[in-house]
Amino acid sequence: MKILVCIKQVPDIESNPEIRCDSLWIKEDNIAFRMNRYDEYALEEALLIKETIPGTTLDVITAGPERASSVLIKGLEKGADNAVMIICERYPLSSYETALLISNYASDNNYDIIFAGVMSEDAMQCTTGPMIASLLSIPCVVSSVKTSVDYEEKIITVESELEGGIIETVTLSIPCLITVQTGINQPRYPSLSGKMRAKGLKPSVIDGEYLKSGFNKSDYKLGYPDSNVNGVTITGTSEEKAVKLLEILHERGLLL
Amino acid sequence: MNSSGRYKAIAVIDTIEDKILHQSLELTAFINQIYQGSTSGLLLVVTGRNIIEECRILADKSGFDIAAVEHNGFYYPNPDLLVKTLNVLHEKYRPEIFCLTNTIRNCSAVSAFSAECGLQCITGIELVSETDNGLMLQRNIFNGKLKEKIIVSAQQLAVTVNPGAFQLKQDDAHIKSETFIEKVEIDEEVSGYKPVSISESSDMESSLEDADVIIAAGRGIGKPENLQMVRDVVRIFNNAAIGASRPVCDNRWLPYRHQVGVTGKTVSPKLYMAIGISGSQQHIAGMKNSQCIVAVNMDAHAAIFSVADYIVIEDVNVFIPVFLKIYHERKR
Ligand SMILES: Cc1cc2nc3c(=O)[nH]c(=O)nc-3n(C[C@H](O)[C@H](O)[C@H](O)COP(=O)(O)OP(=O)(O)OC[C@H]3O[C@@H](n4cnc5c(N)ncnc54)[C@H](O)[C@@H]3O)c2cc1C
Numbered sequence: 331m332k333i334l335v336c337i338k339q340v341p342d343i344e345s346n347p348e349i350r351c352d353s354l355w356i357k358e359d360n361i362a363f364r365m366n367r368y369d370e371y372a373l374e375e376a377l378l379i380k381e382t383i384p385g386t387t388l389d390v391i392t393a394g395p396e397r398a399s400s401v402l403i404k405g406l407e408k409g410a411d412n413a414v415m416i417i418c419e420r421y422p423l424s425s426y427e428t429a430l431l432i433s434n435y436a437s438d439n440n441y442d443i444i445f446a447g448v449m450s451e452d453a454m455q456c457t458t459g460p461m462i463a464s465l466l467s468i469p470c471v472v473s474s475v476k477t478s479v480d481y482e483e484k485i486i487t488v489e490s491e492l493e494g495g496i497i498e499t500v501t502l503s504i505p506c507l508i509t510v511q512t513g514i515n516q517p518r519y520p521s522l523s524g525k526m527r528a529k530g531l532k533p534s535v536i537d538g539e540y541l542k543s544g545f546n547k548s549d550y551k552l553g554y555p556d557s558n559v560n561g562v563t564i565t566g567t568s569e570e571k572a573v574k575l576l577e578i579l580h581e582r583g584l585l586l
Numbered sequence: 587m588n589s590s591g592r593y594k595a596i597a598v599i600d601t602i603e604d605k606i607l608h609q610s611l612e613l614t615a616f617i618n619q620i621y622q623g624s625t626s627g628l629l630l631v632v633t634g635r636n637i638i639e640e641c642r643i644l645a646d647k648s649g650f651d652i653a654a655v656e657h658n659g660f661y662y663p664n665p666d667l668l669v670k671t672l673n674v675l676h677e678k679y680r681p682e683i684f685c686l687t688n689t690i691r692n693c694s695a696v697s698a699f700s701a702e703c704g705l706q707c708i709t710g711i712e713l714v715s716e717t718d719n720g721l722m723l724q725r726n727i728f729n730g731k732l733k734e735k736i737i738v739s740a741q742q743l744a745v746t747v748n749p750g751a752f753q754l755k756q757d758d759a760h761i762k763s764e765t766f767i768e769k770v771e772i773d774e775e776v777s778g779y780k781p782v783s784i785s786e787s788s789d790m791e792s793s794l795e796d797a798d799v800i801i802a803a804g805r806g807i808g809k810p811e812n813l814q815m816v817r818d819v820v821r822i823f824n825n826a827a828i829g830a831s832r833p834v835c836d837n838r839w840l841p842y843r844h845q846v847g848v849t850g851k852t853v854s855p856k857l858y859m860a861i862g863i864s865g866s867q868q869h870i871a872g873m874k875n876s877q878c879i880v881a882v883n884m885d886a887h888a889a890i891f892s893v894a895d896y897i898v899i900e901d902v903n904v905f906i907p908v909f910l911k912i913y914h915e916r917k918r
Binding site for chain 2 (some may be wrong): 331341343344345346347349356410425427429448451452453454455456457458459460461463464466468469470471472473487491492493494495496497498499500501502506509511512513516540545550551552553554555558559561564568569571572573575576578579582584585586
């Protein structure tokens with residue numbers, strides 16, 4: 331079995347990001363980057379399959395600027411066999427551009443399953459996975475909360491989550507693409523031996539600049555949300571705020 | 587944008603088990619806004635196994651032309667067949683815009699369809715406005731911390747629109763005396779994608795629906811041990827229950843039956859108190875109709891504050907213990 335996991339590196343944003351002067355992306359100074367959380371679950375799902383089906387190889391791939399290779403190293407530390415870095419300094423890529431770069435690589439490599447996260451935490455589009463599947467003409471299911479592989483029959487059964495707590499069970503023939511929802515498993519931390527092993531491995535590098543710039547990229551700008559705060563901000567010290575809030579809740583007759 | 591066909595816009599009305607999900611009719615309000623008050627070039631697409639009757643009723647009620655797409659595979663949501671349907675309609679009408687409700691399935695369908703046909707794809711639209719440079723579509727990024735504003739330049743678009751973002755008004759109804767229902771055929775092609783069944787996810791029973799007060803914990807509580815302080819807050823209210831954002835359930839700090847949001851419960855209690863919740867669109871969708879919303883978050887720009895009636899900018903680990911202490915002192 332050959333598995334590919336698509337991983338995105340995203341900014342780890344606790345407070346408010348500042349927008350760069352061209353309005354196309356955020357200022358990166360003082361920002362830490364990490365693996366997209368949905369992709370952590372996708373990677374774990376692939377690692378679990380690798381552990382149950384002997385002879386499985388697991389590759390991780392990302393497209394982005396050079397700094398993004400840190401998520402591939404993390405993937406190797408957790409147990410991936412190979413890593414592929416498609417370097418594109420032009421950033422951010424549209425999901426279509428990412429899908430083109432990844433599908434171009436994958437089409438030559440006969441993967442049985444391609445995993446991706448259901449969404450990236452920064453762009454929030456839920457589009458890259460299905461676009462890759464479409465470009466490769468393979469079936470795709472989104473938002474998996476359970477994946478069972480029958481490798482003999484080449485069938486995968488996926489419990490896919492819909493809105494409103496509804497689960498749809500779907501079968502897919504291999505090869506296929508699955509996007510993974512959070513909560514499906516408990517992503518592991520890299521083990522010490524995993525970290526040691528990864529030291530000897532290097533991602534292979536592909537130059538992604540062959541994609542013409544601006545391809546299917548729309549005309550956009552980032553902006554700050556309008557401060558459409560209609561509520562009352564409770565002010566004062568912690569104690570004063572607590573007193574005010576308790577009074578409001580008391581007036582509404584909600585407190586015991 | 588331009589199109590020469592009979593329909594300028596195509597909106598996909600969601601169905602499940604041959605029942606129309608009426609919220610997706612909000613797409614007509616979205617189209618109305620895009621075309622500045624006109625929905626005359628709009629075709630609704632309704633899919634199902636036996637859907638014709640439902641289509642007739644909808645056509646009579648709404649006054650829109652409808653394409654009814656019947657296929658056994660459409661009894662459950664089926665993005666795979668939906669892509670084929672969109673392809674057929676694209677060939678036939680070349681509309682300027684395809685719009686769908688922003689659900690995870692529909693995102694899958696529009697992205698696959700647009701990649702196949704080279705359309706511009708935009709998901710999760712929450713606002714439309716006319717600018718000097720043309721039509722501007724706005725969506726959330728970074729969990730609502732920033733907005734992406736896209737000026738439409740493409741000839742053809744495939745988009746998903748956030749539920750609740752465009753409200754259906756009575757006078758949006760565009761009543762035609764005669765509506766047109768066409769049946770669209772989809773090839774019986776073998777596909778590697780097969781829906782088998784649908785079910786309510788187990789473990790969904792909870793007291794959230796009946797509670798007057800919901801105290802909801804988010805990732806901001808930091809660690810599962812801190813749920814104790816959230817439970818202590820629950821105890822000071824009449825008929826209260828504990829709710830959660832998805833990561834709290836993903837981390838197994840609480841069972842999924844406590845999750846509020848698009849993939850969890852939709853609630854509207856008298857009081858919803860969000861503790862350490864950022865206010866992602868998926869979470870807000872499940873609690874925005876609460877009668878009173880109190881949000882405690884240490885980030886002054888947290889998106890949850892946009893729906894809150896009372897805003898408390900505080901570290902929950904500092905504020906909640908103080909809040910409880912003062913409550914108990916006053917009680918005595
Ligand atoms: C298809 C799909 C469906 C989804 N469905 C749902 C759903 O139904 N429900 C849902 O909730 N999510 C859902 N999500 C996930 C959603 O996008 C968000 O990731 C999630 O809601 C974030 O949860 P959170 O606010 O608890 O965590 P975060 O976004 O991490 O926010 C934590 C917040 O806590 C604050 N904070 C941190 N520490 C402190 C402190 N000490 N004191 C005070 N504040 C603090 C931070 O400022 C931050 O605002 C879905 C996602 C997808 C892709």
